[in-house]
Amino acid sequence: MSTSASVYDIIIIGCGPAGIAAGLELRKYSSIPNFLILEARDRTGGRVYTDTHTFNSSQPVDLGARWIHHYRPENPLAVYYTPSDKDQIHDHFPYGTNNAFFDIDGTRLSESFIIEGKKITEVLCENVKQGLPEKYDVSIYDGIREKHEEIQDDQMRRLVDMNLGFIEQFEASNLDQISAKSYSTLELESDISDLALYTGFGRFIQQIVAQHPLPIQLNTIVTNIDIPSDKNEPIRITTKDNRHYLTKYVLITIPLGCLKAGSIKFTPSLPDWKQNAIDQMGFGLFNKIFIQFPSTFWDEKFDNIIVTSNSFRFFICNPHDHMLTSVVCGDFARKLEQQTDEQIIEQIVQSLKPIYPQIPKPTKWLITRWGSDQFVYGAYSNFKVGATYETLKALAKECYDDRVYWAGEHTNYGGNIGCVDSAFESSQREIKRVYNKLNQISN
The missing domain is CATH 3.90.660.10 (Polyamine Oxidase; Chain A, domain 2)
Structure with missing residues (x-):
């Protein structure tokens, strides 16, 4: 079954913070590329999720990320959030x-x-x-x-x-x-200036999505990505329920834990240097x-x-x-x-x-x-024994003739890893590069 005969400019795999940031970055351009975000869960936000139902509590609980780490004007999340007097600076x-x-x-x-x-x-x-x-x-x-x-x-x-x-x-x-x-x-x-949000970090991320409508498709578990040898042919993405999508470029933002588990099968297989980096980096x-x-x-x-x-x-x-x-x-x-x-x-x-x-x-x-959790298999990345800065750069490096790009907290070689702002920064970096590629083709 083919879901769409049209070919997207870029399809983003994953709608956690990195996928959301990629969509927000694409919307900034005067000529917005034709893009789609595919998310396996029935919600957006990934590892940033606020539970508001379990407890009879005036304060919701964050099951994953709790703080805006490194909170300062340069933080990519700061533009979306106005602190409340009920928020707290956390002491680690x-x-x-x-x-x-x-x-x-x-x-x-x-x-x-x-x-x-x-x-x-x-x-x-x-x-x-x-x-x-x-x-x-x-x-x-x-x-x-x-x-x-x-x-x-x-x-x-x-x-x-x-x-x-x-x-x-x-x-x-x-x-x-x-x-x-x-x-x-x-x-x-x-x-460290880490801001704990009174209303919940997951709620904040959901508000960003609500205020900036993005083309998101939930309950879409990507299982296969086939990259043809002919660069003029589109990349084919297949889902667990046998839907298919065609695209010029792909941005992978799924967690490192899923990459380690081989949740998505790439054809042809990932280059050895990419697979080695996935294996070498730590994921706690x-x-x-x-x-x-x-x-x-x-x-x-x-x-x-x-x-x-x-x-x-x-x-x-x-x-x-x-x-x-x-x-x-x-x-x-x-x-x-x-x-x-x-x-x-x-x-x-x-x-x-x-x-x-x-x-x-x-x-x-x-x-x-x-x-x-089959959609993460852990929490966030770290440098395990043998991993280096070069490992981080390899995780971020595009492959398949510069048609498949990579973002997420585990790819943020230009700053800190393991945080929500890390995910945002990595996607902002990669979307600029994909957009430049699209402009080269159109020109």
């Missing part, structure tokens, strides 16, 4: 007075002990690249292993491991998987566990509850709605995805009991499982 390293640190036995850690652990962690991170072999890469953990093993006090080791957990959370992967050579503390140490997992209780049993002044555990370490507090949000990542998050909701919730309750013996039974919960 919560050492302030409104955050409580506990050991696994429920003991509240002293400020002096916390500061000492923070200093030890900083020294470990500063020395992560010292003594690394020149010819090959190792993991961050291998880079700090020797110094880490010198920590004799068990409680201090747990505190340092919890601090290192901030890096794992930031990268969505375990330290033994993250590249020591490509790791940089620059972003972690900079004054970050999940959230929202738990609502009948009452707020913790100190309402707390913004975060942090535990020196090797499992459930970080809890974001929302006393107004009697909610705690546990965030988990990497191997532990993958392990949890194999368990039932009830098993996970019971583990969390047991982990908090040493701190709060009278913790009540939760009334409602919501658990994300991005690793099991």
